[in-house]
Amino acid sequence: MIAGTMMASREKKQRADLPTNGDSVRNGRARRRLSREELTPEAKERIFAAAAQVVGVYGYMNASMKRITQAARIAEGTFYLYFSSRQALFDELLPHVGAQMLRFVGDRVRGTENLYEMEERGFRAFFAFLKKEPGFFRILNEAESAAPDAHRAHFRMLGDNYLRALRRGVTRGEIRNFDDEELEAVAYMLMAARNYLHLRYVRDNPTANDIPEKVVQAYMKIVRDGLR
Numbered sequence: 001m002i003a004g005t006m007m008a009s010r011e012k013k014q015r016a017d018l019p020t021n022g023d024s025v026r027n028g029r030a031r032r033r034l035s036r037e038e039l040t041p042e043a044k045e046r047i048f049a050a051a052a053q054v055v056g057v058y059g060y061m062n063a064s065m066k067r068i069t070q071a072a073r074i075a076e077g078t079f080y081l082y083f084s085s086r087q088a089l090f091d092e093l094l095p096h097v098g099a100q101m102l103r104f105v106g107d108r109v110r111g112t113e114n115l116y117e118m119e120e121r122g123f124r125a126f127f128a129f130l131k132k133e134p135g136f137f138r139i140l141n142e143a144e145s146a147a148p149d150a151h152r153a154h155f156r157m158l159g160d161n162y163l164r165a166l167r168r169g170v171t172r173g174e175i176r177n178f179d180d181e182e183l184e185a186v187a188y189m190l191m192a193a194r195n196y197l198h199l200r201y202v203r204d205n206p207t208a209n210d211i212p213e214k215v216v217q218a219y220m221k222i223v224r225d226g227l228r
Contacts, residue, residue, distance in 0.1 A: 043072075043078065044082045046073065046074065047079060047083070048092075048093065050070075051068050051071075051072075051089055051090075052093065052097050052133070052136075052139060053071055053135065054067045054068050055093065055135065055138065055139050056135015056136070056138050056139055057135060059138060059142055060143070060146035061146070063086075065079065065086055068086070068089070090143075090146060092150065093139060093147065093150060094143045094147060094150040094151060094153070094154045095150055095153045095157060097136060097139055098154045098157055098158060100133075101126070101136070102158070102161060104125060104129045104132075105125040105126060105129065107125075108122070108124075108125035108128070109121045109122045114169075114174055115166075115168070115169035115172070115174040115175065115227075116174070116223065116224055118165065119190075120216065123216060123219060124211070126194050127194075127198065128210075130198060130202065131210070137195075137198065137203070140154070158191060159187055159188060159191070162188075162190065162191060163187045166183045166187055167180070170183070175228070176227075176228060186227070197215055197219070198211075201215055
C-alpha cells in the first residue's frame with residue numbers, strides 16, 4: 001500500500017512537472033515538453049503488457065482504462081503520456097504482440113540448416129508462444145472489429161515475414177514449381193493451418209499442454225510433400 005502510494009505520488013509529480021503549453025519556467029530555468037522519444041520505454045512496455053493481459057481475459061470491449069492502468073500499475077494521467085486514447089493503444093496492440101511472437105519464433109529457428117527444419121521448429125515455437133501468451137488469439141480475433149487497422153497491419157507483417165522465408169527456400173532450391181504469387185498464397189495457407197490446429201487440438205482441450213506430436217508430423221508431411 002505504501003509502495004503504491006509512493007508510485008502514485010511520483011506519477012503525480014511527473015505529470016505536474018510537464019509543461020502544459022510550450023516551455024515553462026521553474027527555479028529560473030525553462031522546461032520544455034518531453035518528446036515521446038524521451039519518455040520511459042519501460043512504462044510504455046508495461047502498458048502494452050497490461051493491455052494484452054486485460055484484452056486476453058476480458059476482450060476489447062471490456063478492457064477499460066481502469067483495468068489497463070491498474071494492471072500496468074500506473075495512474076491514468078501517465079497513460080496519456082504514451083497514448084492519446086484507449087483506441088490509440090488498441091491500434092498498436094496486436095502488431096506489438098505479433099512482433100513479440102516473431103521474435104520468440106525467430107529465436108527458436110535460428111541456426112536451422114534448411115527451410116523444412118526451420119518450418120518444423122517455427123511450427124512448434126508458435127504453439128509454445130501461445131502457451132506462454134494464452135490471450136493472443138482473443139487479441140487477434142477481436143481486433144478485426146475492435147482495431148481493424150491493427151488487424152491488417154498484423155497480417156501484413158506476418159505474411160511478409162513468411163513470404164521472405166519461402167523465397168529463400170526457392171533460392172536454395174528447396175521449393176520448386178511455385179511462382180511468387182503462389183508463394184504468398186502458400187504463406188497464408190500455412191498461417192491459417194496454425195490457427196485452426198490450435199482451435200482443434202489446444203484451445204478446446206484443457207488437458208493439452210502442447211500440440212500433439214502426430215499433428216506436428218502430419219503438418220510436416222504436407223509441407224515437405226507439397227513444396228518439394
